[in-house]
Amino acid sequence: MTAKVAGLTVRHRRKTALDAVDLDLPRGVHGLLGPNGAGKTSLIRVLATVSAPDAGCVELLGRDVGPGADHRERAAVRRLLGYLPQEFGHYPGFTVREFVGYVAWLKEMDGAEVAAAVERAVDRVGLGDRVDAKVKTLSGGMVRRVGIAQAIVNEPELLLLDEPTAGLDPEQRVEFRALLRELGRTSTVIVSTHLVEDVAAACTDVTLIEAGRIAYRGTTADLIELGDAADGLGGNPIERGYTAALRAHRTGAGV
Template identity: 65%
Template sequence: MTSTTGTVHVSGLAVRHRRTVALDGIDLDLGPGVHGLLGPNGAGKTSLIRVLATVSRPATGRVTLLGHELSGHSELTAARRRIGYLPQDFGYYPGFTVRDFVAYVAWLKQVPGNAAGAAVERAVARVGLADRIDAKLKTLSGGTVRRAGLAQAIVNDPDVLLLDEPTAGLDPEQRVAFRELVGELGGEATVIVSTHLVEDVAVACTGVTLLEGGRVVYRGTPESLAAEAEAAEGAVKGPTQAGGPGGSPVERGYLAVLRHHRAAANATPTGANR
C-alpha cells in the first residue's frame, strides 16, 4: 500500500489512447475539499477523471484512493463502493423514473437494502428534484436529467466524488444551487470537478489544478490563480485589465497561466528535455 497524505494520490500517471498521449506523468495528492480541474479541450481532464473513477486503466503509474491502491480486483471493488461519479455523458433507461434510476445505482453501490429507500429520497431532495422523483427520465429536460445524474453520484454518500462537466445544461439558478451543494459535500469528501466554466471553480472550489497537453501546469487556489492575472497585467497593460472584456480575475489568471506555459514550451529548443 502506498503512503499518502490525501484521499486521492496519483504518481507518474500516464494514459494513452492508441498513439495519443492523454496524460503524461501526472502527480497529484488531494484531500477533502472541492478541487477544480481546468484545462482546454484535449488537456486530459476527462482521462484523469475516468482513471480515478476506475473506468479506465492507466498505461503506467500508481493510483491510490482512500488507502486502496487500484492494482487488483479486490482493491477496485472496495474503492468503487466509496466513489461517486457523474460522467460527462451517462446512459440511462428512458423509461426509468428518477427514483428507479437512483435506486438502481444505490444497488450497484451496495447501499444496504434497509437504508436504500431513504438514501435515494435524500439524494434526490439534495439536487432539488423531490417533486419529480416519480417522473420518467424521458419526460425531463436535459438539465433536469443532469441533476438526476448528480443524485445517483451522491446516493452512497461517497468519500470521493468525481464530477465531469456537472453544470452542463443547468440554468443560472441551478448552477448556484450546484455550487452550494458541492461546497457542502466538500466539507467531508474529496470532490473533484472537471469543467470548462472557470467561474464555477472560482466560486465553488478550494483548490485548482490546471492541465495542458496531459501535464499539470498549475496547482493553487482560485485566489492564487486570480493573482496570476494581476501579475501578468502589471507587466503588460492591455484590454484584459480589471473591468475590461477579458472576464473575471480567475478567468484572466487561467488565460495568463496558459499563455505563459505555451510561451515557455515554444521557447524550448527542439530535442531539449521538457
C-alpha cells in the first residue's frame, strides 16, 4: 500500500479533527469527500508530512513517517511527494518557470533535469504559453494551475491535492480531471474536493469523511449505485449516493 494510516488521531486544541482513522490507499486516484470541517485537510496535511498526528501510525511509500519516526525517512518521502495545499502560498514576483523551478530545487531534484521537468509540468497544466509570465499577472484559476504544476514537477509517487479544482473554470476542470486520471496510472493521487463531479469523472474510489471518522469507503461506481437505489433524494446519482452514505453513517445503519 502506498499510503497507510492506522489509528490516526489529530487534535486541534480540544477539537478532535480525526478520530482513530484507518486507511489503506494503493495506486490510483482517491477522492476525499465530506462536509465542511470533516477532517479532510487535517488528513492531507498529515500525509504531506506537514503536520504530525497526535496518535497513530503513518506509512508512506513503504516508510514509517509516524510520530517518533527518523527524520531521514520523512525527508526521503518528501522528495517523492507532491502537495497542493488548500491555501497555496506563492511568490507573486516570480515567473511561473522560476517558481516551479524553485519548488523542484526544494525537492532536491537533479539540477540537470530541472529545466525540462519544469517545462513538462507547466505544459501538463496548460500554461506552456505563460511560462515566463509573472505569477502576479495570472488569473486565480491560472495560479491554481501553477500550484498543480509545482506539485507534479518531480513526478511524485504520492500526490496530495487539497481542493485542486477550486477556482478553475469548467473547461479547465474537465482538462484537469483527465490529467488526474493520467497521473493515477503511475502514482497514488489523493484529492480532497467538494465537487462530487470531480470524483465521478476522475477518481477510482471514494472515502467519505464526517466528523473525523470514515463514513463510507467504496468505488466510485458503488457510490453511484447507492445513489441510483436511493429514493426521495435530489441531485444526480453520485450526489444522491453521497447523501445516502452520509445519512446511513449518521443513523448508524451503515451501507
